[in-house]
Amino acid sequence: SLQAGIVGLPNVGKSTLFNAVSSSAKAQASNYRFCTIEPNVGLVDVPDERLQKLAELVHPDRIVPTQIEIVDIAGLVRGASKGEGLGNKFLGNIREVDAIIHVIRCFEDENILREEGAINPVSDKEIIDTELQLKDLESVEKKLQRTEKMAKADPKMKAELEVLLRCKTHLEQGKSIRSLDLSKEERNAIADLFLLTEKPVLYVANVDEASMHTGNKYSEALVASVTGENAEVIIMNNSIEAQIAEMENKEDQQMFMEEYGMTEPALNRLIRMAYHLLNLNTYFTAGVQEVRAWTIGKGWKAPQAAGVIHTDFEKGFIKAEVISYEDYITYGSEAACRDAGKLRIEGKEYIVKDGDVMHFRFNV
Numbered sequence: 001s002l003q004a005g006i007v008g009l010p011n012v013g014k015s016t017l018f019n020a021v022s023s024s025a026k027a028q029a030s031n032y033r034f035c036t037i038e039p040n041v042g043l044v045d046v047p048d049e050r051l052q053k054l055a056e057l058v059h060p061d062r063i064v065p066t067q068i069e070i071v072d073i074a075g076l077v078r079g080a081s082k083g084e085g086l087g088n089k090f091l092g093n094i095r096e097v098d099a100i101i102h103v104i105r106c107f108e109d110e111n112i113l114r115e116e117g118a119i120n121p122v123s124d125k126e127i128i129d130t131e132l133q134l135k136d137l138e139s140v141e142k143k144l145q146r147t148e149k150m151a152k153a154d155p156k157m158k159a160e161l162e163v164l165l166r167c168k169t170h171l172e173q174g175k176s177i178r179s180l181d182l183s184k185e186e187r188n189a190i191a192d193l194f195l196l197t198e199k200p201v202l203y204v205a206n207v208d209e210a211s212m213h214t215g216n217k218y219s220e221a222l223v224a225s226v227t228g229e230n231a232e233v234i235i236m237n238n239s240i241e242a243q244i245a246e247m248e249n250k251e252d253q254q255m256f257m258e259e260y261g262m263t264e265p266a267l268n269r270l271i272r273m274a275y276h277l278l279n280l281n282t283y284f285t286a287g288v289q290e291v292r293a294w295t296i297g298k299g300w301k302a303p304q305a306a307g308v309i310h311t312d313f314e315k316g317f318i319k320a321e322v323i324s325y326e327d328y329i330t331y332g333s334e335a336a337c338r339d340a341g342k343l344r345i346e347g348k349e350y351i352v353k354d355g356d357v358m359h360f361r362f363n364v
């Protein structure tokens, strides 16, 4: 499954967030399934109310949401790119994730140490960004040396050289690769570098209780500083989330959230946003045994989507029966959709849409 890694400076609320995600599932009032793979890695359900709506019509034995992996990458500090504080290990962890959840402290609390002095979300963001940019600069320069030599003999390498030079300049200006305007081909030319600053980022503005619905001057400064990046900002209070997650009783949880004017845990939003940031879509299978969500990339064709269930489905793909989620809900069953002409037969070239309810036919 896809991975999102939690990063941030010390004492900003990273562990609080990771614990909120993990205890939410351990508590009886479990909002999600969560299983700990390693102490700092967990698999968590992606909340999707469409699953419940489909299940109300189909009455399956079980409902199976799709999941993403959350990794707590603690310990990133200033100087990490030079190996400070196990820096290389943490940067290596970041290289493996598909998206970054960057927690930024936007709350004041004089009891909680902040090494860098007064609260400053923009500077916090820049400290981490700088470490990642320096590491990327190293990767780009290494490849640049090789490519320069090759470009002398092979004019076809010129284009690649050009891309690398643009990346270098951009990084040297203190900017992240995700904000560099590159075509698909140009991105492919640097794909083998797995650049850290190319990954999409979800910034968590960890604000105080009073600002959890409105944001505050700190979160506003953060929002202003990330425009132009392939990034989103979520405003939430990690402590409150941890408290909600630890409640064993669903009614207590509901009452607590009402007191804070919340309709759902902010974690639901966070997980959904991470999912969208990763450019993912969901399709469903709906049978009496299970109603299930499956994760695919945007633009995937039917056979590739079938392959998520089983590689045999992809290899032996013949056709797919497709009902849109909206039609399924409107007509109430597969049979009713068929009668109304809302069940389509699609072939190998069909691009699966978010919310499609699929049934695959395949050869074994």
Ligand code: GDP
Pocket (backbone or CB within 6 Å): 008, 009, 010, 011, 012, 013, 014, 015, 016, 017, 074, 107, 108, 109, 112, 206, 207, 208, 237, 238, 239, 240
């Ligand atoms: P980490 O070092 O980034 O993992 O930070 P922690 O999650 O361990 O949090 C550091 C301290 O800040 C802990 O004492 C938390 O209880 C506290 N903390 C976390 N989130 C908040 C918050 O939203 N408001 C306040 N006041 N304290 C928080």
